[in-house]
Amino acid sequence: MVRFPLALSLLLSASLVLAQQPATTTKRPTARTPKPVAASGTTLNRPIPLDPDVKVGKLPNGLTYYIRKNAEPKNRAELRLVIRAGSVLETDAQQGLAHFMEHMEFNGTKNFPKNELVNFLQSAGVRFGADLNAYTGFDETVYQLPVPTDSAKLFERSFQILEDWAHNATLDPAEIEKERGVVLEERRLGRGAGQRMRDTYFPVLLNNSTYARRLPIGTEEVLKTFTPETLRQFYKDWYRPDLMAVIAVGDFNVNEVEGIIRQKFGRIPAVANPKPRKEFDIPAHKDTKVIIVTDPEQPNTVVQVIYKRPEIKERTLNDLRESIKRGLFNTMLGNRIQELTQQANPPFLGGYSNYSDFLGNIDAFTSIAVAKEGNVEKAIRAVLNENARVKQFGFTATELARAKQEFYTGVEQSYSERDKTRSANFVNEYVQNFTDNDPYTSIDFYFDFLKKQQAGITLAEVNALVDQFIRNENRAVIVMAPENRNAGPGQAKLPTVEQIIGYVDDAGKGLTAYEDKTLDAPLVPTPPTPSPVANVKEIKEIGVTEWTLRNGVRVVLKPTNFKNDQILFGGSSFGGTSIYDLKDFQSARFSSTLASLGGTGAYNQVQLGKFLSGKQVNVYPYVSELNEGINGSAAPKDLETALQLLYSYFTQPRKDADVVAGFLSNQRSALQNQIDTPTPQRVFQDTVTVTLGNNNPRRQPLQPADLDKVDLDRALAIYKERFANAGDFTFYFVGNFTEATLKPLVEKYLGGLPATDKKEKFVDLGIRAPKGEVSKTVYKGLDPKSSVQLVYSGDLTWSPETTTQIDALAEVLEIKLIEKLREEESGVYGVSAGGAYSKYPVPRYTFRISFGCAPENVEKLIAKTQELINDLKQKGALPGDIAKFKAETQRETELQLKDNQFWLGYLQNQYVNADDPTEVLREADLLRKVTVESTKEAANTYFGKNYIRLVLMPEKKQ
Structure with a gap:
């Protein structure tokens, strides 16, 4: 990377989002x-003191190490191998080889031949790309390896991987030849307007320095023609202990880790006459x-x-x-x-x-x-x-x-x-040191x-x-x-x-001083009339409590100690834009945005931002297709302010016609830009959206003319309708609170919301992906690069067993696609296979396979993908790949169960879908049901006749 x-x-970004x-x-x-420091001494001329909790040492061969014990997350460690060498050190004949070397570390070392390193870690629950990764910059190359520590053998083996990266890369010529295609595909992904313009202005911006001529991705000519010996020379010159650091932060014994580092990395020989590491x-x-x-x-x-x-x-x-x-x-x-x-x-x-x-x-x-x-x-x-x-x-x-x-x-x-600081938050400080x-x-x-x-x-x-x-x-x-x-x-x-x-x-002529306009008024000028908790239900298995307030509001609580200063919350009800006719669609889809632009209560948007300055409060309402709701977060000390803001967004939406006019004006201009000069990816994505939406009017790309249909008064009326009745809302709170401290705030601000007994439902708009086989090719773009999306869809029997099988099918297919399309064919840099599913408006699944490649390889790689799918249909997944899926899922769940964001999303999904809140406790049982036979059955079920093939190709030459 x-x-x-x-x-x-x-x-380098050619356009801003x-x-x-x-x-x-x-x-x-x-x-x-x-960087945080601790006060000592009375003079500011003293050096910034280093954190005493970090053990730093240097081996006789020159390698530096940083070790820190940190218990969050439990039974995990973050390991890094840092090489103080990047693309700026390349010779003309080596342009791109610092980055290429990074790739080769995953393609064969002394103790992990060929792709065994990735295979070994996946089997331990470490995902390639998401967890196991590396990056190359101008001045450094960093390898990152998050690993479990509850297995002594696995933990020790992880340091063997770092040692192999340091000096045991095999650099097999056959593997180098295969990896050329992968790196060239990564380079292809970066081509486009931004790259072409950068190539022009970079030498000027960087004043013709070495940096201007050493972009880490390198040149196509070098990547295609360099010899293995040229790559070995870069490895020999710069992968040496005096330019290396090993970083270990995690839930482990510091002395034991130091012993492992000294034993493994101490045997790397020092370089007798090292090449000078020049600073540029x-x-x-x-x-x-x-x-x-x-x-x-x-x-x-x-x-x-x-x-x-x-x-x-x-x-x-x-x-x-x-x-x-x-x-x-x-x-x-x-x-x-x-x-x-x-x-x-x-x-x-x-x-x-x-x-x-x-x-x-x-x-x-x-x-x-x-x-x-x-x-x-x-x-x-x-x-x-x-x-x-x-x-x-x-x-x-x-x-x-x-x-x-x-x-x-x-x-x-x-x-x-x-x-409660996670280990990953520490490692970059030591990299930069x-x-x-x-x-x-x-x-x-x-x-x-x-x-x-x-x-x-x-x-x-x-x-x-x-x-x-x-x-x-x-x-x-x-x-x-x-x-x-x-x-x-x-x-x-x-x-x-x-x-x-x-x-x-000439900037600055005729200016006047900035006027800091603020407002100091209560968010809620009239205190709401509280509504007490009328019913309590406990779900002890997962530490959750349900309250039903007298006004009908339901509140789901999960107190945690995962973070000291974090409370997350949300609330939603059915309805959304789906219940409005097409003539009101644009006003409805922008309703929450325009309401937020107005501020709330007495505060306009700018004044509200100033009022909340210094408070850890974030609250925002939304109106989606099937739901409306509000999400937010707060520190415990600011929770009342957050709930006041929530109450105000429900009851005091504010109209600001000037700000809305400015917002819509900017949106029109941005949309017109996209129409005047459409990017290839934008045109392709619009085609994907329209096709999967079966050309429904609500799935069309937004046009400047659509903004003319947005009526501010109608939008605010819709917003008020969506938030007029809290009685069919369910709210969720996860984080550092007690029921005793939360209860009076909930009774006051949620209990004080207007509510009736009316329960709304969304409207099924009938938007489904088209049935049968559909193939669309978009010809757009100057560069020789293509994008492919293969989509399967259909109806679904909703159950946790079903969704687990879809997750498993996605993972085992992605493993095989990486092996086949990337490692064997050298045809892609990355490929993804993902299964999505939803219960509403009706239970449906969508299975999507995506990759970028050379135009001439599109048909071949699609054919290889279909071969893998057919193989899954005939034989099911390999037991080893199923084991990888289970290991990755179990390791991920271990972390998720200690994460507030996971619990908020999980509880929202379970309650909205009317599913069992304790389902998460059944994961082991659900995973046991994933077998060779079940993946075969899933492949035949979900890779069916509803198949959409979408391809972006460069423009045809005239």
């Missing part, structure tokens, strides 16, 4: 997240570099202004304090730019400004805007004016106070969860440091940062646009390089 730094990944932000999301600082720079430049790139498959116009500057190293306590200031700066500026999209006529479809690390030796302050109607000038001026507004007038004291509270709340939550010398430190110390330092950070200090971030030198502007936007009626022409520099230099 190829991986880029976060900031660079955002820049535009989505409405939840109205009540609590924002957190998005700068380089400060991105040279600074005095001028402003402007790159305008267009592409016929780029759907929108994106403007990016990047102010590059030397990397800020965090080494001392003062550096840590500075990182807090940057986090506060990012939060406040991000909030301001978000507000611009919440006005009547937003200047862009989306945008942000942010300071973060970038690549190599540089950081960057980056401003990005997605232009509306291709108007580059308006978009770039809007986002740069917000930067300039800070430069001229600074932030306000109230903004800083909110940002500090948000920052503090986020750190406080991490502190409160310190004994090894690769970049970034300090890692305890949350105890950092929280104490924050409490002592944050109050003293002044507004003037934070305001002064803008002069550090925004400077005339070492900056670049990238404009990415659709090729057909250069001219045309109703479309803005792209500006010249000189005009763009003028926009950047």
Whole structure:
């Protein structure tokens, strides 16, 4: 897997995903997240102290290790092998081989020949791709292995895998030849408008540095022609102990793990005359570099202004304090730019400004805007004016106070969860310490440091940062646009390089200071009349209690201790958009979105966000096709606020015609972009949706004209109807609460909701996938790449036995597809087989097989897929593959049973479907019923006559 730094990944994205932000999301600082430390000493010039709970050592051969005991999750460990070598170290003849080497580690080592490594781990319940994985970046390669620790033999064997990766790769020429196709298919997946434009602007953005010429995926020519010896040379040069770290975090004995590491990795010989590991720079430049790139498959116009500057190293306590200031700066500026999209006529479809690390030796302050109607000038001026507004007038004291509270709340939550933090959350800190010398430190110390330092950070200090971030030198502007936007009626022409520099230099003229408009009013001005719990039912087997309130509301509770600071909740009832005629469909489908855009009660959307600042509260209503409902989360201390917000969304929807007009205007513009310059994948996915929906009017792609059918008043009327009667709602609460503390809040805010005895049902709209065989081929796209989806569907007998058999069939088929299409045929990078099922509106299943490949291989790979399906029909699954499915399911369930999110979703599904809530306890029995014969029967049942073949092919040459 190829991986880029976060900031660079955002820049490489050729278009931004535009989505409405939840109205009540609590924002957190998005700068380089400060590493927690513990206060000691009185001077800020002291080094940032490292976390004493981490045991760090170095072997005589130079290998470094990090070991930490952590009990969450129980009986699990996260292992990493880190190589401080990536694509930047490749020679011209090795371009792409750092990443290729990563692939080969899974294709044969001394102790795990060929594909035995993947086979061994799957048998232990470790999934390939989802759990077992690796990535290659510019400067490092990281192998990740999450493993159980309750089997001493398996745990010890896992370290053998890491050792084999370190120095025992076999690099069999035959396996190398097979893997060429897989890596070339991964490279094929990355082709498109973004790649073509990146190839043009990357050398300019990175000032012709080595990084610009060493994308981890490499070049097609090298990948096709390199010799095995060239790959072996990269392995020999850079896979050596002085450039390696082993990281182990988990539920184990630290001394025992240290002994295993010393024994296994100590036998790796040190390199006598190691090749110097050079550090690479991105040279600074005095001028402003402007790159305008267009592409016929780029759907929108994106403007990016990047102010590059030397990397800020965090080494001392003062550096840590500075990182807090940057986090506060990012939060406040991000909030301001978000507000611009919440006005009547937003200047862009989306945008942000942010300071973060970038690549190599540089950081960057980056401003990005997605232009509306291709108007580059308006978009770039809007986002740069917000930067300039800070430069001229600074932030306000109230903004800083909110940002500090948000920052503090986020750190406080991490502190409160310190004994429940999952091992996976620790390992990246140690990876970054090894690769970049970034300090890692305890949350105890950092929280104490924050409490002592944050109050003293002044507004003037934070305001002064803008002069550090925004400077005339070492900056670049990238404009990415659709090729057909250069001219045309109703479309803005792209500006010249000189005009763009003028926009950047002239930003900030005629500005006024930001006005921080807030509101301080109760969310619920009139206290609701409580309704007491009238009936109690206990389901002791799973620790669940049901309450029925006097107003008819049903409440399902599962108190847990999985997280200290988390309560999740949700509620739903039948109805949804299905009960409305087609003429009201668009208003109905947007009803909850438009209601949320209005805010609630006395608060508009912006004011509500400010009011909730610093609170761990997230609540959002929804109206789907068959249901309406509300979901949310809160810290225990903020639960009453969350329930007040829930009550307000039910009873006090707020109309904001200006914000809705702006939202619909942006949606029209975004949709028009997609019509004017449709991407191949978008056209294909629309075809898939329409085909599976049997061309039903409610399964058509959204068009700009559809938004003209959205009537705000009708949408709000529908919203009110959907939430007018809580009597047919069931609510669910999972997390750290007691029934005694929750009961008065539930009785007040849920018991106070309007309710009747009326029980609604959804309407079966009759939307089913077409029967029989259907084949559709879409010809779209310039690149030689195809996408394939094979879909089977039909009616279903609803039972846990049935759904378990579908899950098993999906897993055993996917195992075989990976073996056949990827490992044997080298025809795909990834392939998925998934079985979905639902009880409503009628019990149905959909089985979908998906992969991307070369156009010339489509027919062959579909034929191979059908061969595997026919083999399952005739013989059933192999016992070994069934054992893998059972092991993976059991291991996954062990984790899920200690996860609040799982329980919330599980309970919602069981109650909505009227299924037994204790079904989860039957898993062992259900898995026992998965046999060779049952998979044979399932294959013949679910791979039936309703077969839809959907293929995306490149455009035919004229």
